[in-house]
Amino acid sequence: MALLEVSDLVVGYDAFPVLHGIDFVVEEGELCVLLGLNGAGKTTAISTIAGLLRPRSGQVRFDGKGLGRKSASARVASGIALSPEGRRVFPRLTVRQNLRLGAWTRRRESKTVKRQLDLVVDYFPQLGEREDQLAGTLSGGEQQMLAVGRALMSRPRLLLIDEASLGLSPTLARTVWEVTSRIKADGTTVLMVEQNAGALPFADRALIMEKGTLVYTGVGDQLREVNLREAYLGA
Numbered sequence: 001m002a003l004l005e006v007s008d009l010v011v012g013y014d015a016f017p018v019l020h021g022i023d024f025v026v027e028e029g030e031l032c033v034l035l036g037l038n039g040a041g042k043t044t045a046i047s048t049i050a051g052l053l054r055p056r057s058g059q060v061r062f063d064g065k066g067l068g069r070k071s072a073s074a075r076v077a078s079g080i081a082l083s084p085e086g087r088r089v090f091p092r093l094t095v096r097q098n099l100r101l102g103a104w105t106r107r108r109e110s111k112t113v114k115r116q117l118d119l120v121v122d123y124f125p126q127l128g129e130r131e132d133q134l135a136g137t138l139s140g141g142e143q144q145m146l147a148v149g150r151a152l153m154s155r156p157r158l159l160l161i162d163e164a165s166l167g168l169s170p171t172l173a174r175t176v177w178e179v180t181s182r183i184k185a186d187g188t189t190v191l192m193v194e195q196n197a198g199a200l201p202f203a204d205r206a207l208i209m210e211k212g213t214l215v216y217t218g219v220g221d222q223l224r225e226v227n228l229r230e231a232y233l234g235a
């Protein structure tokens, strides 16, 4: 059984349909990259999984159970955390306060919170060095790390990351993907939205979305066999 199953998902804004019935799965333990150009519908898809948008029809199943109309916060409690597009950290709170807010659903489990804090700082040592600094004073790359770190604080089984590499230098983008690979290797399943095909080598599964439809799905060695990067950029 897949950890995440999306079936025939239709989502739109008002009268305007954006996702035209998409189907995919993410198996437990995988790093799945959802690739697509500007406006393809990636954020719409990942926001629906996180419970921020309601689908018109179709289903999202997590760990074998339909999520139905479950709220975003209830989804966090059941193991789904989102690092949103555009970083959206709390600029007037410190790095540590931002991270602690990510652990809200586990606020009564002080040992878990402490362990997750140590883990996040281990993944992103810069955040440890800047724990008392206001998040608004961090560099773009550090804010992105904080957004991912904050999502990790709820100790999710499924981590959703929306365009972590946007606006980062190629070196910094690589660093974020490498850490994401480590997070996966340590046991957290990851669904990562990207416009940048540079993320493909890190993927166990790749999905390519065009205008609200999935036009390619591949796993494992299939990803190495075809020149996906060219196919995607040529699309």
Ligand SMILES: Nc1ncnc2c1ncn2[C@@H]1O[C@H](COP(=O)(O)OP(=O)(O)OP(=O)(O)O)[C@@H](O)[C@H]1O
Binding pocket: 013, 016, 018, 036, 037, 038, 039, 040, 041, 042, 043, 044, 045, 085, 195
């Ligand atoms: N709040 C909204 N109201 C109306 N239309 C929207 C809204 N948000 C997104 N859209 C439209 O839905 C489509 C898909 O947008 P979405 O943000 O999901 O794409 P994306 O793949 O995440 O793009 P990007 O890579 O630029 O973040 C676009 O045509 C966009 O204009």
Ligand SMILES: [Mg+2]
Binding pocket: 042, 043, 044, 085, 162, 163
């Ligand atoms: Mg987006």
